[in-house]
Amino acid sequence: MNLPHAPTAPAPPAPRPGAALAALAAAQFTVMVATSNVNVALPRIAAGIGLSDGATTWVVNAYGLAFGALLLAGGRAADLLGRRRVLLIGLGLFAVASLVAGLAGSASVLIAARAVQGVGAAAIAPAALALALALFPPSPGRSRVLGVWGAVSGAGAAGGVLLGGALTQAWGWPWIFHSVALGTALVLVTVVVLVPRTADRAAGRFDLLGTAAVTLALTCLVWGLTTARGTGWTDARVAAALGGSLLLLVAFAVIEMRRPDALLPPRLFATGRVATGRVAAGNLLMALLGSVWIALFFFLPLYQQQVLGQGPLLTGIGQLPLAAANIIGASLAPRISRRLGATATLTAALLTEATGLLWLSRISADGSFAADALGPSILVGLGLGIAFVLLTALAVEGVPARDAGLAGGLVNTTRQVGGAIGLAALATLSGSVTAHAAVHEPHLEALTSGYRTAFTISAWVVAGTAVLALLLARRAGHPGPARATTADLPSTDAADPARLSRTG
Template sequence: MNASSREPAVRPRAALAVLAGAQFAVVLSTSIVNVALPAVRDGIGLSDGGMSWVVNAYGLAFGALLLPGGRAADLFGRRRVLLAGLALFSVAALTAGLATTPWLLLTARTVQGAGAAAVAPAALALVMQLFPPGPGRGRALAVWGAVSGAGGAAGVLLGGVLTESLGWPWVFHVSAAGAALVLGGTVLLVPPGSTPAPDLRRLDAGGAATAALGLTALVYGFTTAGRAGWGSAPVLLALGAVAVLLPVFLLLERRHPEPLLPRRLFATGPVATANLLMALLGSVWVGVFYFLPLYQQQVLGAGPLVAGLSQLPLAAANIAGSAIAPRLAARTGPATALAVGLLALAGGLLWLSRIAADGSFTADLLGPTLLTGLGLGIAFVRLTGAAVTGVPAADAGLAGGLVNTARQLGGALGLALLGSLAASATAGYAAHHSRTEALTEGYRTAFLAAALVIAAATALTPRLARRTAAAGPALRPAPPTAPTAPTAPTAPTGH
């Protein structure tokens, strides 16, 4: 019996469930700690400033290492990198839950973010491998979009339940257990396929290092600016580092025979425009999950559990939007479907900009969050598909890393800008109004700015359509009779 006969049978739906579980774990760990932060601060002795780094340490490592993680998946095997990332993620999450000192907790969160940076692009690349272009891929991306949106809302809900019932360490223990479960499922259900021989000479170490450092400095600068101000020394130093690292990165990319970001990735198809739109979508996505719980807790007086439960309609609408996205695209065309999703999202955000200081969930939040969630689901599925359309098979992991980087980077920068706008509006309103009225004005301003961002993104959808059309036959699905296409479910090359 040879090695290949011992591999698990190819069951694309079961493999998709496992890979979607990996994405769910990554997104869940971004939001599950939000509601638990005050309890974490009191339980482990963090300062108020240190409390924010429980979130930022994960986000910085995740965002900075996504591109190297995606490239490593292409060079060393996607399934292999996925398994390593899940193991690192699980051990780091367990360590965070067992931590008794701030430095250990923040170190564990950083390592957990590094593990997530390997998991997300490798899992997406494997999905693209298992499902060739066509209706099957559309349905797979719908599942991917549903779990991505549901993970954010589920994190807020689960964080509130666990913190109030079992204590804050369990928000990390649950993440560790979930990643371990997905790791076992990957071993059993995701076929190994052919894996490349590891070759460190092909890895653009200089490009990976400068990209990671540059993205870290950029995200740190924008994140810190919301708290310390744009003229503060840490922000100016971080942005100055970006100004130095960016040209160094471009120089290294031109000289390396296999650069981290090869030009061929952007040569055809809608990849560049799709990633720009994903960054704009990410800037709003993070803001929605940040400002909604704050409004409910600081203005409406809801507790952590109620604030978490209130995310369920948003999550349900997001799942519904992800489910209908492929059918909408089939009926109206991909560009029109994307425009519909973005317009629905902009409408929901504009509706949220009318929240009241004496409002309620039913009157002020239920309707707009349903519309917002529906638009988010449709737009995310369409943009994820566009960002990997026409990408050479050898670069699938990198394309997955790039679209995740765009969303993560857009989220960090967008939240910093929206947070600054909200803080300025609150400060200007506070002199002649109550605290809750001033806070509400800040949140209204943030939601209005987010609606304008998505309206601008909608204006770019015709360009995305032109780029897709210009790529021509290269982006069309292979005919059913094509022999053993590398992405066909019957002959995967799962790395």
């Protein structure tokens, strides 16, 4: 007698791409929140644990430096070990470091925890971007991913200021870190549930020598720029750090040319329609944009608190118009690009941002947020959101699947390291202007003079980036405004949906 077969349990349904994209976007949002949420709380953090002026800057730069210096390594690790696995490891490390930062009772512990946060973020950002690109085929699906990425990145940076302000005023500065720890733990669980496992490991070995060289080079560079703010550019330590950074970068270039499994392989820049064109152009322009991006979320909250006298909560609320404009800009970027062309759209976005920054350079010591900062914030947010989407697309153009994580790590590296360098340089310049003005001006006027200088230089950097974008577009074979579409930008094969599986 034949016994009936036991019923076979139905296979669990595969997560929908939209839900998985939301989980990955939440991971990117968390990383960006940690980039800016301490800015509004810096005065209270300094008073609470006795931070010096130089140490206050390092609360921001420790995270940015570790994040930027290790992003290439994080992207390569994601390619070699599996992107989902590296993402989960990064989220776990990020959550633990955030908890320790909130419990810190000294400057050294806080700065060290911020650096470890940066290490976790360096694993999260490239792995999450590569996984998100894998969820959707090339345009228009890929344009959707980049639009979401631009929106959550800008919103995370601005939302970090709001969250930092609200929590600092309500419960104290440690809660800006405790909240990130809790949020990251929730994101980790969401990724486990919603993001499918992937069979996406690339062959090869990890380039330890190249990673050490570039990490030390970037560390020396940003340390030298930051230290120069307090000691001056002629200090022997500053000169040694900057000189050492240059030598290490040269050594890194030599190492990469000779290693078969280089951290930054030449093939990454030999893809796309014109060799060495689009990937290099996208990353160079992103570095310049990043040099202004992080500094904006550093100086604007300081102006609101130290000059206008706003509390942390009101300062955070003041970032909402910028965040909303950024989300709108990122959402509209694909549509505008299809109509006007990628080059024309990018140039217009950068000039819009430059106009907003130049407007911010007219802030006054006896002004108000509505009169001095509201309008400029909206212009900056719109331009920033559009430019981020187009530059990210340009930087991943034509990158082969085996290097998808590395490409994501590289574009995040250029933005983050550019931001760390820009913040260090602008903070040094702003501090010098303030110190000089304090000799013959009241304190608030002197502070405002320093902030005005930072915004003025930022405006010219972004305007110069717009001009450079036009020049590089022609050299790299970027399609002209009449022919370009968003499909011309995000056409990487980094993500073949067929490679996704729940058991890979």
